[in-house]
Amino acid sequence: MKITAIHETVVPISSDIRNAFIDFSRMTVSVVAVVTDVKRGGKRVIGYGFNSNGRYAQSGLLRERFIPRLMGVDSRTLLNDAGDNLDPHRIWACMMANEKPGGHGERSVAVGVIDMAVWDAVAKIERKPLYRLLAERYRGGSADDQVFVYAAGGYYYPGKDLSALQDEMKKYLDLGYTVVKMKIGGASLADDLKRIEAVIKTAGSGKHVAVDANGRFDLRTAVEYARALRPYGLFWYEEPGDPLDFALQAELARHYDGAMATGENLFSMQDARNLIRHGGMRAERDWLQFDCALSYGLVEYLRTLEMLKQHAWSPRRCIPHGGHQMSLNIAAGLGLGGNESYPDVFQPFGGFADNMPVENSHVRMPDAPGIGFEAKANLYAVMRNLAAG
Amino acid sequence: MKITAIHETVVPISSDIRNAFIDFSRMTVSVVAVVTDVKRGGKRVIGYGFNSNGRYAQSGLLRERFIPRLMGVDSRTLLNDAGDNLDPHRIWACMMANEKPGGHGERSVAVGVIDMAVWDAVAKIERKPLYRLLAERYRGGSADDQVFVYAAGGYYYPGKDLSALQDEMKKYLDLGYTVVKMKIGGASLADDLKRIEAVIKTAGSGKHVAVDANGRFDLRTAVEYARALRPYGLFWYEEPGDPLDFALQAELARHYDGAMATGENLFSMQDARNLIRHGGMRAERDWLQFDCALSYGLVEYLRTLEMLKQHAWSPRRCIPHGGHQMSLNIAAGLGLGGNESYPDVFQPFGGFADNMPVENSHVRMPDAPGIGFEAKANLYAVMRNLAAG
Numbered sequence: 092m093k094i095t096a097i098h099e100t101v102v103p104i105s106s107d108i109r110n111a112f113i114d115f116s117r118m119t120v121s122v123v124a125v126v127t128d129v130k131r132g133g134k135r136v137i138g139y140g141f142n143s144n145g146r147y148a149q150s151g152l153l154r155e156r157f158i159p160r161l162m163g164v165d166s167r168t169l170l171n172d173a174g175d176n177l178d179p180h181r182i183w184a185c186m187m188a189n190e191k192p193g194g195h196g197e198r199s200v201a202v203g204v205i206d207m208a209v210w211d212a213v214a215k216i217e218r219k220p221l222y223r224l225l226a227e228r229y230r231g232g233s234a235d236d237q238v239f240v241y242a243a244g245g246y247y248y249p250g251k252d253l254s255a256l257q258d259e260m261k262k263y264l265d266l267g268y269t270v271v272k273m274k275i276g277g278a279s280l281a282d283d284l285k286r287i288e289a290v291i292k293t294a295g296s297g298k299h300v301a302v303d304a305n306g307r308f309d310l311r312t313a314v315e316y317a318r319a320l321r322p323y324g325l326f327w328y329e330e331p332g333d334p335l336d337f338a339l340q341a342e343l344a345r346h347y348d349g350a351m352a353t354g355e356n357l358f359s360m361q362d363a364r365n366l367i368r369h370g371g372m373r374a375e376r377d378w379l380q381f382d383c384a385l386s387y388g389l390v391e392y393l394r395t396l397e398m399l400k401q402h403a404w405s406p407r408r409c410i411p412h413g414g415h416q417m418s419l420n421i422a423a424g425l426g427l428g429g430n431e432s433y434p435d436v437f438q439p440f441g442g443f444a445d446n447m448p449v450e451n452s453h454v455r456m457p458d459a460p461g462i463g464f465e466a467k468a469n470l471y472a473v474m475r476n477l478a479a480g
Numbered sequence: 481m482k483i484t485a486i487h488e489t490v491v492p493i494s495s496d497i498r499n500a501f502i503d504f505s506r507m508t509v510s511v512v513a514v515v516t517d518v519k520r521g522g523k524r525v526i527g528y529g530f531n532s533n534g535r536y537a538q539s540g541l542l543r544e545r546f547i548p549r550l551m552g553v554d555s556r557t558l559l560n561d562a563g564d565n566l567d568p569h570r571i572w573a574c575m576m577a578n579e580k581p582g583g584h585g586e587r588s589v590a591v592g593v594i595d596m597a598v599w600d601a602v603a604k605i606e607r608k609p610l611y612r613l614l615a616e617r618y619r620g621g622s623a624d625d626q627v628f629v630y631a632a633g634g635y636y637y638p639g640k641d642l643s644a645l646q647d648e649m650k651k652y653l654d655l656g657y658t659v660v661k662m663k664i665g666g667a668s669l670a671d672d673l674k675r676i677e678a679v680i681k682t683a684g685s686g687k688h689v690a691v692d693a694n695g696r697f698d699l700r701t702a703v704e705y706a707r708a709l710r711p712y713g714l715f716w717y718e719e720p721g722d723p724l725d726f727a728l729q730a731e732l733a734r735h736y737d738g739a740m741a742t743g744e745n746l747f748s749m750q751d752a753r754n755l756i757r758h759g760g761m762r763a764e765r766d767w768l769q770f771d772c773a774l775s776y777g778l779v780e781y782l783r784t785l786e787m788l789k790q791h792a793w794s795p796r797r798c799i800p801h802g803g804h805q806m807s808l809n810i811a812a813g814l815g816l817g818g819n820e821s822y823p824d825v826f827q828p829f830g831g832f833a834d835n836m837p838v839e840n841s842h843v844r845m846p847d848a849p850g851i852g853f854e855a856k857a858n859l860y861a862v863m864r865n866l867a868a869g
Contacts, residue, residue, distance in 0.1 A: 151540005
């Protein structure tokens with residue numbers, strides 16, 4: 092068997108939302124199709140992948156380096172020992188040949204997109220949902236049958252007032268979510284507190300509300316917010332400072348005894364390890380949001396989980412950024428704490444299988460082989476076009 | 481005045497050399513030309529830039545994001561207050577609009593290439609060599625008239641034996657260098673020690689020899705090498721472990737009291753700051769090798785120098801990676817400790833102005849306006865073609 096082609100394209104996911112750091116008016120996503128010569132159910136197996144929101148499509152790197160490397164080697168070197176399926180670890184090593192260490196950004200997205208497609212193909216070839224395959228390979232077989240999800244929204248956008256914000260959150264609650272997340276740091280502290288109080292009123296209490304500063308604050312502002320947020324007993328206080336300012340994070344922990352969350356902008360095991368080593372994160376209380384689709388894929392995420400284990404962190408403390416089905420499979424298969432969900436934005440990439448309602452902030456897994464893209468009609472429509480082209 | 485066009489192209493700098501981590505057989509470099517409508521000496525001013533070796537060309541990111549952003553804004557927003565020259569800081573901010581924090585790789589190269597070209601144009605418009613302009617703007621006017629340089633080579637390549645290695649080093653000494661650098665970590669410790677002793681024999685003593693492991697070692701191997709290297713009294717022991725493994729670097733400092741050097745694979749002020757905060761580097765003894773051409777350019781390098789100042793590190797402890805004229809100008813203008821030089825490889829990008837011999841391991845600066853590319857014939861030939869196209 093072999094990979095016969097890898098297609099890639101760019102899809103806009105622009106919107107007029109804004110967080111404290113960027114607007115999303117020109118946001119794009121790469122979508123790839125890894126086409127194999129294996130047939131299942133009479134059709135050739137095609138694995139699909141894409142990157143999460145927040146970083147951009149990676150056409151250049153995919154075309155200049157990563158796709159040519161995979162298509163340029165003896166295809167047998169990309170297979171497992173039995174020669175009957177792709178080997179994601181060997182494929183990863185091939186993509187990263189002659190890449191220097193350090194500098195983990197952009198290429199981590201390009202590799203992550205292909206890695207996602209490879210795992211989709213691998214599970215399809217084994218005729219299993221990916222989460223079951225992962226549970227079998229790495230967790231002695233036991234998979235979670237449902238995954239905690241929270242609704243991420245509450246962005247800033249032009250003309251949005253408090254009642255519009257409350258309406259948005261009310262909709263998430265009506266959809267079955269019990270925890271909602273909103274942006275902070277794009278307004279004054281006083282205005283943000285009004286927004287937070289409005290959302291708490293809708294959600295019932297602070298423990299149902301998470302807030303996200305998207306790395307905007309310096310230490311002084313982060314501490315100012317921490318003091319103001321503390322009485323609310325929030326679900327978490329996310330990414331207060333620059334994602335690489337581990338000293339800020341560690342110092343902030345001395346001023347905030349509620350849960351904190353960060354990690355969506357750390358794109359390698361090494362960067363994640365530095366957060367654990369130097370960031371003062373508390374293993375019994377805080378949350379880690381590393382997103383494989385931006386971070387060299389699941390092959391690297393397995394290294395990150397192993398690193399966490401060595402530092403006595405449970406995988407249950409991981410709730411990845413990104414709201415995509417890949418992390419949902421990892422969560423169910425490897426026993427993470429949950430997954431982000433964007434009920435409203437980043438369509439068709441956000442969200443999970445159709446006809447899988449969220450109940451009590453948990454979502455069940457579809458039975459489809461692979462990651463489950465075929466069970467999400469609007470997303471599969473984009474992907475199917477790519478493979479045809 | 482305004483930027484009328486930005487051209488970019490990819491130039492191969494492939495060779496059969498190898499360090500402990502990668503081979504360079506498919507290495508490429510981006511070259512850009514920032515064309516203005518300003519005339520000097522009867523010709524329009526064009527600024528040129530390129531990235532250093534070790535990372536790849538960035539056509540994709542340049543075309544997808546950074547060039548369109550600059551060409552898509554009101555050109556007046558990219559100028560200084562007087563409106564008579566480009567403002568590198570405003571141009572930087574425009575390029576980085578809607579880029580999330582963290583993930584400093586690849587895009588740091590793309591931005592660095594354009595930043596270099598912008599500074600070249602700015603200095604040409606002011607009719608000054610860049611190093612003089614930098615000394616005036618940031619150092620009260622006093623520039624160094626010569627810069628320490630060392631000869632980097634000693635790569636592994638097929639068929640190279642000890643006498644070939646010695647011949648290479650002998651050539652560097654004959655060219656006027658007193659310090660030479662060689663690769664380690666691509667062979668066994670025993671073989672590397674033979675190589676090092678051969679080079680020491682040629683160079684006269686260990687203090688004239690630096691060794692570079694290119695991030696290859698785990699802690700145990702790094703310590704093993706440290707113990708073996710210590711008696712030689714080397715010029716420095718470079719990048720023993722993964723560039724982001726600050727804990728390894730800090731631990732290694734307890735086993736090696738000679739000088740160490742690292743930083744070429746840290747591509748932002750934030751990453752550099754983490755090395756200073758967590759890496760156990762010793763301000764009186766160790767060396768920092770951040771390379772602006774891979775790290776968002778001089779605008780970011782100025783932030784790194786400011787960060788170093790706050791941590792009581794002198795700019796004299798900086799000897800940038802890359803061996804290019806941009807860092808040579810920064811070294812002379814801002815008082816760094818020196819600059820890398822590749823007498824043999826990465827041509828035409830490595831090396832400095834023609835007819836500027838190295839004397840006692842120092843090189844003088846040409847009088848040409850800008851970075852001085854026009855004074856290096858083989859490099860300018862590549863650049864001139866690009867602007868014409």
